[in-house]
Amino acid sequence: MSRIDPRGWGLNQRLAAVALTLGALTLLGSPSPGGAVTLDTRELADIVESEVDHITADELADWIVQGRADYRLIDVRSPEAYAEYHIPSAESATLRDLYDYPLYRNEKIVLYSGGGIHSAQAWFLLRARGFAGSYILLGGLDAWTDEVLFPWLPADATPAEVAEFEHRRRVSELFGGKARAGGGAVEQAGVELPKVAPPAPVAAPRKRRKLHKQGC
Amino acid sequence: MSAPFYRYALFGDEMSLILAVVIGIGFGFFLERAGFGSAKKLVAQFYFTDMAVFKVMFSAIVTAMLGMFYLSWAGLLDLSMVFVAPTYWLPQLVGGLILGFGFIIGGYCPGTSLVAVSTGRLDALAFCGGVLGGIFAYGEVYPSIAGFVTSTSMGRVTLDSWLGVRLSLVVFAVVLVAVLGFWGATTVERKLARREGADAGALT
Amino acid sequence: MTTAREPAPYMNPYLAGLGLGLVLLTAFVVMGRGLGASGAFSTIVAVGVDAVTPTHAAGNEFYRGYLENGFGSPFKSFLMFEVIGVLIGGFISGSLAGRVKKTVEKGPRISTKGRMAFAVAGGALMGFGAKLAGGCTSGQGLSGGAVLGLGSWTFMIMVFVGGYAGAYFMRRQWR
Numbered sequence: 001m002s003r004i005d006p007r008g009w010g011l012n013q014r015l016a017a018v019a020l021t022l023g024a025l026t027l028l029g030s031p032s033p034g035g036a037v038t039l040d041t042r043e044l045a046d047i048v049e050s051e052v053d054h055i056t057a058d059e060l061a062d063w064i065v066q067g068r069a070d071y072r073l074i075d076v077r078s079p080e081a082y083a084e085y086h087i088p089s090a091e092s093a094t095l096r097d098l099y100d101y102p103l104y105r106n107e108k109i110v111l112y113s114g115g116g117i118h119s120a121q122a123w124f125l126l127r128a129r130g131f132a133g134s135y136i137l138l139g140g141l142d143a144w145t146d147e148v149l150f151p152w153l154p155a156d157a158t159p160a161e162v163a164e165f166e167h168r169r170r171v172s173e174l175f176g177g178k179a180r181a182g183g184g185a186v187e188q189a190g191v192e193l194p195k196v197a198p199p200a201p202v203a204a205p206r207k208r209r210k211l212h213k214q215g216c
Numbered sequence: 217m218s219a220p221f222y223r224y225a226l227f228g229d230e231m232s233l234i235l236a237v238v239i240g241i242g243f244g245f246f247l248e249r250a251g252f253g254s255a256k257k258l259v260a261q262f263y264f265t266d267m268a269v270f271k272v273m274f275s276a277i278v279t280a281m282l283g284m285f286y287l288s289w290a291g292l293l294d295l296s297m298v299f300v301a302p303t304y305w306l307p308q309l310v311g312g313l314i315l316g317f318g319f320i321i322g323g324y325c326p327g328t329s330l331v332a333v334s335t336g337r338l339d340a341l342a343f344c345g346g347v348l349g350g351i352f353a354y355g356e357v358y359p360s361i362a363g364f365v366t367s368t369s370m371g372r373v374t375l376d377s378w379l380g381v382r383l384s385l386v387v388f389a390v391v392l393v394a395v396l397g398f399w400g401a402t403t404v405e406r407k408l409a410r411r412e413g414a415d416a417g418a419l420t
Numbered sequence: 421m422t423t424a425r426e427p428a429p430y431m432n433p434y435l436a437g438l439g440l441g442l443v444l445l446t447a448f449v450v451m452g453r454g455l456g457a458s459g460a461f462s463t464i465v466a467v468g469v470d471a472v473t474p475t476h477a478a479g480n481e482f483y484r485g486y487l488e489n490g491f492g493s494p495f496k497s498f499l500m501f502e503v504i505g506v507l508i509g510g511f512i513s514g515s516l517a518g519r520v521k522k523t524v525e526k527g528p529r530i531s532t533k534g535r536m537a538f539a540v541a542g543g544a545l546m547g548f549g550a551k552l553a554g555g556c557t558s559g560q561g562l563s564g565g566a567v568l569g570l571g572s573w574t575f576m577i578m579v580f581v582g583g584y585a586g587a588y589f590m591r592r593q594w595r
Contacts, residue, residue, distance in 0.1 A: 023391030220452025240505020250436035275437020303571030311553025316582015322542015331510030346543020
């Protein structure tokens, strides 16, 4: 193995020299840090303005009934609230958990909270970190309760609304709720959430995706 | 910064499956080129007569590692988005040992056995059957060993974060160790070849 | 077939490693993940168990992990498709080099039957060990090694320890 003159080196020595040089040069730099983020606040504002950042409770219910598995549903309320009731197939992760919760940037992520404030905050945190597929459940669990579990038909409904209500009635039964015909608002007081989260009718709720599966 | 492309949703799931085949073809091609479709070539590693397993594996690791480092330095690749298998050190230590025994007994590992099957090795086919059996056995006992499998969990730990040093230092150290290892491996091979004469040549 | 021709010599190990490393780098850049093999075997086992006794498979967290994925079918996974590619790529390289040959790899001092028995036994250990470690030489060793995972390096060192420790006892099979 000649030491100084590279012209006399064989292929293996040359490869080793390249590897060592590249290896030594890494000492000069460091890869960009993963934690800090750069924000385009105008772009985020545009998304919010154009209202493409949310899905409605009806849409979500349809997805669950269809057994779609191409999205993740995240309940950002406290684990206690989650244990009491959660939308079928939802996973529990509070705002603090979200940072190292196993989510991918190519996933469609639907966030919900009781009303909508926490989910909006979670949405912002995820969007800022490049989770482009994050969505808020519009109106949160309140909307889910009113529109999916216990939908009601206004007295002055158009025929189209009546037809749609039929669909809603069936969906609500699948989720253990009950449709309210007529001026449902008066029955509001009697509304009670289903005790146990009923399983999604078509596909079983997906378990939290296990990371070790990715390896080999 | 938009790599890894898949994690940044530059293409969908269907496309990822097509890319999987393409990546797999490259993987299988170079494994076979290296001679890893032959059990005798593979196990020669453990008799010090042909250390190709070590050489190929560490050349590949050094190449991919340096490539990722420079891409990330250039701001093109987000390293935090690259999958790192979570560390469960005890199960991984025991699993590695069992796998090492399986390697020397069976002559292949799962990836190389597939290449060997594609080039007509019948023992590799038997090996694949064994792998399926072993995984089935694991699945059956899983409920009773689940506690052990998930024990000593340390999460996503890399060597640099574990040692508390800069990533570049570990990268350089790995390159250095690899190159020194290549030199050492070649020296050992030559010594053995001299001692065993034609024997070592016949085995490769 | 190319069996009549003398097989071509193998590639320079460092160049083969460079090629393999570039494929691995591509996987990381494109998919954000490395290569693997044993995961595909696991899927086949899980689907097999599910076909015979669905209730048994559903009650076992290990099988369930491979039966449920976002694609709707367990076979539509990255690893399954990658493994198909591995078979194709291996065959292409083997054909080009005249190395495709129906044969059994073994040392001169062991019967074919004996070699086959060892292959099955070794495969079984490999399958079990790979699942215990969360990956095989491709997933944990190669891919985990390149991203400098602590567990992956622990695993890799132990694979070599195991191989060298068993080499003496297995010498009749290979030498």
